[in-house]
Amino acid sequence: MSNLSSRPPVWSYWVVLPSFVLLWALVASFLKTPLLPTPLHVLDTLIRESASGELWHHLSATLGRVIVAFILSMLLGTAIGVVMGRSKTANALFDPMLVLLLNLPALVTIILMYVWFGLVEVAAVMAVVINKVPNVAVTVREGARSLDYRLEEMATVYDFTRWQRFRDVWVPQLFPYLMAATRGGLALIWKIVLVVELLGRSDGIGFQLHLAFQIFDVAAILAYSLTFIAVVQLIELIILQPLEHRSSRWRQPEATHA
Amino acid sequence: MLELRIAGRSYGQPVLGEVFATIERGDRICLLGPSGIGKTTLLNAIAGLDKTIPAEAIIGQEKLKVGYLFQEHRLLPWRTLSANLQLAGATPREAEVHLASVGLEGYGHYLPDQLSLGMARRAALARCLAVKPDLLLLDEPFASLDPVMAGELKVLIAGLLDANPGMAMICVTHDGGDAEILANRLWYLDGKPAQLQWDDVVGEPRLLNALLGKLRDPEGFGLV
Numbered sequence: 001m002s003n004l005s006s007r008p009p010v011w012s013y014w015v016v017l018p019s020f021v022l023l024w025a026l027v028a029s030f031l032k033t034p035l036l037p038t039p040l041h042v043l044d045t046l047i048r049e050s051a052s053g054e055l056w057h058h059l060s061a062t063l064g065r066v067i068v069a070f071i072l073s074m075l076l077g078t079a080i081g082v083v084m085g086r087s088k089t090a091n092a093l094f095d096p097m098l099v100l101l102l103n104l105p106a107l108v109t110i111i112l113m114y115v116w117f118g119l120v121e122v123a124a125v126m127a128v129v130i131n132k133v134p135n136v137a138v139t140v141r142e143g144a145r146s147l148d149y150r151l152e153e154m155a156t157v158y159d160f161t162r163w164q165r166f167r168d169v170w171v172p173q174l175f176p177y178l179m180a181a182t183r184g185g186l187a188l189i190w191k192i193v194l195v196v197e198l199l200g201r202s203d204g205i206g207f208q209l210h211l212a213f214q215i216f217d218v219a220a221i222l223a224y225s226l227t228f229i230a231v232v233q234l235i236e237l238i239i240l241q242p243l244e245h246r247s248s249r250w251r252q253p254e255a256t257h258a
Numbered sequence: 259m260l261e262l263r264i265a266g267r268s269y270g271q272p273v274l275g276e277v278f279a280t281i282e283r284g285d286r287i288c289l290l291g292p293s294g295i296g297k298t299t300l301l302n303a304i305a306g307l308d309k310t311i312p313a314e315a316i317i318g319q320e321k322l323k324v325g326y327l328f329q330e331h332r333l334l335p336w337r338t339l340s341a342n343l344q345l346a347g348a349t350p351r352e353a354e355v356h357l358a359s360v361g362l363e364g365y366g367h368y369l370p371d372q373l374s375l376g377m378a379r380r381a382a383l384a385r386c387l388a389v390k391p392d393l394l395l396l397d398e399p400f401a402s403l404d405p406v407m408a409g410e411l412k413v414l415i416a417g418l419l420d421a422n423p424g425m426a427m428i429c430v431t432h433d434g435g436d437a438e439i440l441a442n443r444l445w446y447l448d449g450k451p452a453q454l455q456w457d458d459v460v461g462e463p464r465l466l467n468a469l470l471g472k473l474r475d476p477e478g479f480g481l482v
Contacts, residue, residue: 150330150332151332151334153302153307153328154326154332156307157306157307157324157326158346158347158385158389159347159389164345168337168345169334172336250335250336250337250369250371251371
């Protein structure tokens with residue numbers, strides 16, 4: 001059970017992914033069609049786009065939208081989730097809306113935002129936030145419901161201030177839920193941002209994919225996608241994992257009790 | 259110091275009935291009674307944790323500072339012992355002093371999960387001291403400790419009470435032997451809803467012996 005749920009060993013990534021690239025190269029060189037470029041051709045496109053500055057321009061536009069939408073969704077979703085988890089009235093008020101929003105396709109929100117507010121940046125970011133907030137709220141609500149009442153009583157007896165209760169009692173308990181929302185959030189948000197860009201922005205990776213689609217430039221499509229996958233993995237490695245490690249240190253005491 | 263007036267809950271099936279008592283500084287009360295009768299409920303009411311018992315039911319002359327040793331240690335597992343004590347109001351220096359007074363000198367930087375059960379309970383006791391309590395509430399402080407550790411903790415608590423003569427204590431226990439060492443006053447909680455059946459000073463051995471006899475033989479309510 002624990003073997004199945006834990007991450008596979010690092011070497012499997014170094015075996016499976018290169019094998020996949022090799023297979024891709026073989027199939028592509030066998031078919032010899034522009035609809036499936038070889039890995040080398042994609043790399044070539046990547047270097048060209050990077051050298052011209054196009055790649056970085058569009059990458060930073062997309063990344064900017066992802067970051068703003070992510071921060072807004074986490075703040076809003078966490079606030080709503082905590083309130084819903086702690087108050088039955090709030091839960092009764094918000095839950096029907098959550099059900100509605102969770103089942104609303106992202107595409108519908110995006111179209112409605114563009115129709116109502118025009119093809120502007122605010123509409124684009126809002127569409128992403130509206131899609132993501134319900135997911136964050138649902139995850140954080142679970143966390144807020146599982147807050148340990150015994151620690152609440154302790155905090156009451158020892159006259160914790162509101163800030164102490166938030167920082168020292170709630171946040172550490174909510175942390176695993178916030179991390180889950182963050183992980184799911186990044187993955188979901190950048191995918192929605194691409195659609196938002198495809199439908200109504202004039203920069204960003206989604207916009208570039210749109211152009212490439214119109215001229216069937218598969219090499220460009222793959223080059224841009226792979227770049228963004230790399231960026232998201234980089235965020236995971238240099239921000240999320242260290243953060244998680246730092247905040248869960250108390251779970252693995254370095255010494256057994258004396 | 260504290261006039262206790264609990265009128266029982268106004269709705270639902272009340273666990274606690276009417277409880278009237280006056281607690282003075284220096285009182286060392288052991289609260290005995292059958293398990294599940296509401297001893298912890300009474301402590302929670304005194305600590306102001308039970309919102310179903312009206313707050314005005316408990317009348318104190320001044321705002322009492324209460325240190326509560328729960329059955330579990332309830333230290334924040336993600337904070338060091340020193341940080342846990344500081345959250346209860348101690349300065350870093352005081353935290354070290356309080357930890358030392360329960361035999362945990364130099365353990366300030368440890369996390370609660372790194373401690374044994376007995377050490378964690380003593381750390382929680384140090385946190386009670388961090389609020390400089392007028393009233394110390396102890397909920398079965400010796401439960402699930404081995405006899406040696408329980409004995410050490412008893413001596414430790416008796417010593418802390420001697421060192422702070424202005425402090426009152428209410429200690430929930432199942433064991434009349436604890437009362438012999440710690441108490442100068444006994445409460446016996448029983449009935450449905452539960453009321454204080456006895457409120458006696460231990461000075462009279464006749465009462466203590468009768469009470470201990472009743473604890474050993476619940477059917478024979480032998481005295482008076």
